[in-house]
């Protein structure tokens with residue numbers, strides 16, 4: 001809704017819809033009524049539109065896009081304001097985003113507090129501004145700057161918006177008081193002079209034809225497969241070419257076309273999914289509503305290898321002091337050199353100044369003495385993936401650190417309890433699984449053990465945000481969620497290669513789908529020997545040796561191409577060859593290698609595997625459905641609380657295209673019944689792959705016709 005009041009002959013319309021004053025039907029109706037009332041009230045000289053609770057307005061109520069909505073459209077309210085003889089002033093604090101900025105652009109004047117940010121972020125949810133933004137922002141900010149804001153969705157701060165011409169004044173102090181004063185100062189000025197409708201799009205000397213072609217070409221190559229940015233360009237270009245009303249009409253057509261597109265639905269889902277993951281709960285009780293996080297003022301990292309150095313860098317760049325511990329001076333120096341190298345990389349990219357980097361480094365205390373961890377609030381262990389070693393480290397940490405210190409492990413495979421039981425504080429032991437490269441990858445998979453306390457979970461969830469990661473809480477199981485789902489995905493990729501596809505073909509199928517990289521290129525990048533060692537270690541624990549002479553391992557289909565490549569010294573990019581051969585500057589350009597194709601052929605002949613043409617559709621379907629089936633098993637086992645957690649893990653851990661929502665959302669769009677039936681078919685065709693045993697939960701959802709969002713009903717469980 002919107003509250004109406006009058007002060008000093010100025011009508012005040014205050015948008016009121018906590019927490020961000022989104023433009024629900026009630027808010028739009030309240031705004032329209034308020035403007036009409038002020039126009040008709042002879043005692044009112046001017047109008048101020050502002051927001052309640054610290055924000056002007058975050059735009060359309062995104063939830064309403066799926067429901068359909070009545071009430072006035074923003075442009076109808078705007079048309080009314082355009083005809084008003086009394087000045088309307090937007091008094092902005094906090095954010096004016098999307099429809100919020102559009103409301104402000106319909107006002108005759110805009111003033112903002114210093115802390116304010118304005119923007120058109122619609123592209124992030126697969127839309128274009130639909131309330132006049134593509135037509136009015138270029139009239140205020142100029143074609144080039146408006147286009148940039150609309151295509152990137154990035155908001156700008158008040159001072160910059162003032163320079164751009166979006167704002168008329170930036171003020172300090174009470175925004176409402178400033179708004180009233182400003183409105184009265186404009187009460188005798190002809191409003192038509194301030195009305196953006198009456199101004200042309202500011203081209204600032206640019207040629208629209210040249211600019212349009214360049215912008216379209218740029219967006220096409222940068223946002224491959226993502227349709228909204230292209231529509232943003234088309235709408236802004238159109239606004240520069242045609243009269244105002246025609247441009248508004250075209251904008252609305254594009255907006256409605258995108259609103260019902262699958263991409264916008266997926267992006268809106270992703271928007272809320274990201275917020276839902278903060279609402280965690282533990283099976284034994286305790287959740288985000290009741291658990292209190294312990295303050296983390298200092299952190300220790302044990303192990304300065306590939307992961308530890310990057311983790312320490314995340315910590316110091318987010319403002320916290322960090323003790324980085326190694327087993328000896330040589331490894332310590334190596335780790336610190338790697339950390340410095342990564343930090344200087346950010347300086348070279350212009351993301352930080354050399355001075356800021358020095359300040360970050362001053363927060364780092366390299367050490368080889370565990371005594372230095374005595375007083376830290378949290379320790380993250382990142383030593384070799386060896387249970388015996390990790391238990392020793394945890395035992396020592398338990399003895400050394402203060403009793404309230406939280407002890408985290410960055411293990412990628414080990415059960416959290418198996419580490420926690422080495423300490424006398426299993427309630428304070430938790431998994432914090434970072435992804436390589438740990439400084440850059442946004443996902444933080446936090447894993448609770450059977451005795452991890454709600455306070456410990458609350459602490460690592462908050463810590464994740466502090467170090468600018470996306471923390472998702474999951475239960476403990478082999479591979480946790482990310483790697484457990486990745487296993488059938490990569491296994492199917494290798495099976496497809498055995499059956500006749502090439503690594504390059506598989507990778508291009510994945511890239512065409514929208515993944516940032518194919519699975520074989522990822523494998524080459526992280527090192528084929530890494531997967532090799534994990535497999536060899538797993539076999540060793542089972543008391544068996546892996547062999548390349550069989551298609552089966554303990555009754556399960558198994559592909560030993562990795563062992564074949566390692567035998568030939570093809571460890572990936574670091575050795576200049578793996579699934580591909582690498583050439584070009586720094587050996588970074590992957591090329592299909594006839595030698596690899598020969599290795600595959602020989603391997604298949606030796607094992608009697610008949611090769612055939614494996615189509616792109618089959619590759620995509622097998623890799624994705626095997627992984628999606630695993631996702632449903634993860635849900636049915638209660639490892640996750642909701643499907644959104646799995647989707648966010650794939651968005652931030654593996655770069656699943658955001659405009660496709662995430663694998664679970666994608667499955668729900670394909671149709672759960674269809675997905676289940678396909679999985680059953682693959683199960684019949686490939687009976688020796690455990691990952692094709694259909695998920696019971698998926699079967700129930702398929703049978704009941706319940707949507708994915710109601711999976712808890714089908715599973716008979718709901719934790720929150």
Ligand SMILES: CC(C)(COP(=O)(O)OP(=O)(O)OC[C@H]1O[C@@H](n2cnc3c(N)ncnc32)[C@H](O)[C@@H]1OP(=O)(O)O)[C@@H](O)C(=O)NCCC(=O)NCCSC(=O)C[C@@H](O)CCCCCCCCCCCCC(=O)O
Pocket residue numbers: 019020022023058059060061062063064065067068069070073074095097098099100102121122124125127128129130131133272275276
């Ligand atoms: C605003 C933020 C920057 C705040 O960030 P912060 O980190 O402080 O907090 P959170 O992100 O956690 O948010 C808090 C809370 O608020 C919820 N929320 C935020 N924004 C919205 C919103 N716009 N709608 C609904 N809910 C919102 C958020 O979900 C959190 O709650 P939760 O319970 O989930 O924890 C940041 O939140 C942010 O960036 N928000 C998104 C801003 C955005 O994208 N705005 C653009 C929206 S699209 C738009 O404005 C389109 C316009 O161009 C056109 C508008 C036309 C107006 C008419 C609308 C009619 C709609 C019906 C159409 C159907 C018609 C038909 O069928 O005929």
Ligand SMILES: NC(=O)c1ccc[n+]([C@@H]2O[C@H](COP(=O)([O-])OP(=O)(O)OC[C@H]3O[C@@H](n4cnc5c(N)ncnc54)[C@H](O)[C@@H]3O)[C@@H](O)[C@H]2O)c1
Pocket residue numbers: 302303304305306307308325326327331381382383384385386389393410411412413433434435436526
């Ligand atoms: N590399 C990845 O892609 C990746 C991704 C996620 C998780 N992980 C996990 O992170 C952990 C570390 O992996 P990594 O790749 O960084 O290994 P790494 O071999 O690069 O580094 C491990 C470091 O631990 C040090 N170390 C060993 N014992 C120590 C001790 N007692 N005290 C102090 N330091 C000691 C070693 O000297 C070495 O520098 C493992 O548990 C691994 O499973 C790795």
